[in-house]
Amino acid sequence: MNKTKIIKAQIILFLVTISMFAKAQDSSFVAAMTYKRGVLDTKILHLGTAIKQKEILSLYTNEDAKKSIQLYKKSKYFLPAGPPLVLGGIYLGYDAIKGTKMQTEVDGKLYTYYVRPIEQLLGGIAIFAVGICMIEYANEFKAKSVDLYNEKLKSKAKSKELDLKIGYTPSRNFGLYANF
Numbered sequence: 001m002n003k004t005k006i007i008k009a010q011i012i013l014f015l016v017t018i019s020m021f022a023k024a025q026d027s028s029f030v031a032a033m034t035y036k037r038g039v040l041d042t043k044i045l046h047l048g049t050a051i052k053q054k055e056i057l058s059l060y061t062n063e064d065a066k067k068s069i070q071l072y073k074k075s076k077y078f079l080p081a082g083p084p085l086v087l088g089g090i091y092l093g094y095d096a097i098k099g100t101k102m103q104t105e106v107d108g109k110l111y112t113y114y115v116r117p118i119e120q121l122l123g124g125i126a127i128f129a130v131g132i133c134m135i136e137y138a139n140e141f142k143a144k145s146v147d148l149y150n151e152k153l154k155s156k157a158k159s160k161e162l163d164l165k166i167g168y169t170p171s172r173n174f175g176l177y178a179n180f
Contacts, residue, residue: 032046032047032059032149032150032153033045033046033059033146033149034048034146035142035143035146037143040083040135041079041139042075042138042139042142042143044056044142044146046059056072057069057072059149060072060145060149063149063153063156065145065148065149065152067145068145068146068148068149068152069145071141071142071148072141072142072145074141075137075141075142075145078134078135078137078138078141079134079135079138079139081131081134082131082132082133082134082138084131085127085128085130085131085134086128086131086132086135087131088124088127088128088131089124089125089126089127089128089129089130089131090124092120092121092123092127093121093124093125093128094124095120095124096116096117096120096121096124097116097121098116099115099116099117100114100115101113101114102115
């Protein structure tokens with residue numbers, strides 16, 4: 001009986017200790033910009049509505065988000081090249097699989113066969129893959145630019161608020177801790 005009370009007390013002490021160090025998710029920051037990935041393009045939304053390139057760049061410029069501007073502009077180079085490469089790769093692969101109709105005469109009998117160049121097929125597959133990668137890179141660059149912009153806003157918002165805590169300080173002492 002005495003042993004079970006000790007075990008219960010240890011479990012309660014363990015749970016109380018764990019709960020002291022547990023932190024809830026910070027929900028005080030709501031992302032100003034979000035993105036919605038599509039098949040060919042990623043739409044950037046500001047407070048829930050889709051915005052155009054000029055508005056995106058002006059928001060980035062107002063917050064002095066240089067890395068976000070660079071990534072967004074880089075995505076504009078990759079996206080237009082992707083779909084034509086995909087279509088070109090599909091056509092080259094189709095043309096290679098279809099082959100070229102040839103005929104030959106053996107022992108007085110006419111035979112029909114097709115020549116299918118494997119190099120052309122592999123080239124079509126490679127061009128198709130490069131096109132898909134270009135589209136995905138453009139989408140990733142846009143998404144990353146939005147994430148960096150939101151991080152910049154979040155860090156700016158955190159620096160404006162006073163962080164006052166009672167408990168363990170960074171030097172592992174107990175007391176009042178202020179961070180501003």
